[in-house]
Amino acid sequence: MTLPYPEVTDELLAEAVRRMLAVGAPIKIVLFGSRARGEARPDSDLDLLVIEESDLPRYKRSGRYRQALLGLFPSKDIVVWTPQEVREWQAIDNAFITAALREGVVLYER
Numbered sequence: 001m002t003l004p005y006p007e008v009t010d011e012l013l014a015e016a017v018r019r020m021l022a023v024g025a026p027i028k029i030v031l032f033g034s035r036a037r038g039e040a041r042p043d044s045d046l047d048l049l050v051i052e053e054s055d056l057p058r059y060k061r062s063g064r065y066r067q068a069l070l071g072l073f074p075s076k077d078i079v080v081w082t083p084q085e086v087r088e089w090q091a092i093d094n095a096f097i098t099a100a101l102r103e104g105v106v107l108y109e110r
Contacts, residue, residue, distance in 0.1 A: 005043055005074055008035055012072065016048070017108045019068040027083060032104035045075035049100045049109075054082055059078045 006012060017029055033047030034040040054061050069076055080107035081097060089095045 008073075009048065015109055016046075016069055016072060019072065020048075020050065020065050021108070023064045023068045025048045026108060027039060027064070027110055028106060029108040030100060030104035030106055032100040033077070035106045037103055041069075045077055046073045047076045048076065049097075049104060050078065050080045051083060051086055052078065052080060058085075061090070083101075 013031065020029060028049075028051040030036075030051075031047065032047040032049055034044045036045060046090060048065075050062070050065060052061075058080065064079040065078045065080070066076065070077075079096075079100075085098055086101075089097045090101065092098060
């Protein structure tokens with residue numbers, strides 16, 4: 001049986017980080033969601049949190065990263081937050097950012 005998505009290996013994640021660093025200036029890149037928790041199905045997407053300085057609205061921030069990862073993994077969810085947004089929401093236990101940072105795996109940090 002052929003899996004619909006490639007296996008998520010250290011090499012695949014390292015290539016994702018390399019491509020993201022080539023197009024942006026992340027302070028931190030975190031793998032979160034089912035793949036970080038070890039609960040992924042073969043067709044689970046790749047959830048990535050990028051923390052970086054930005055003046056853009058949140059919905060406009062991830063485009064260059066999605067473009068950079070084309071062909072690497074078929075389904076990905078990339079969210080980009082600023083350090084200030086992280087600080088503002090991190091104290092709320094059930095906030096998305098709190099869960100992503102708590103259960104996530106840091107792939108890159110400068």
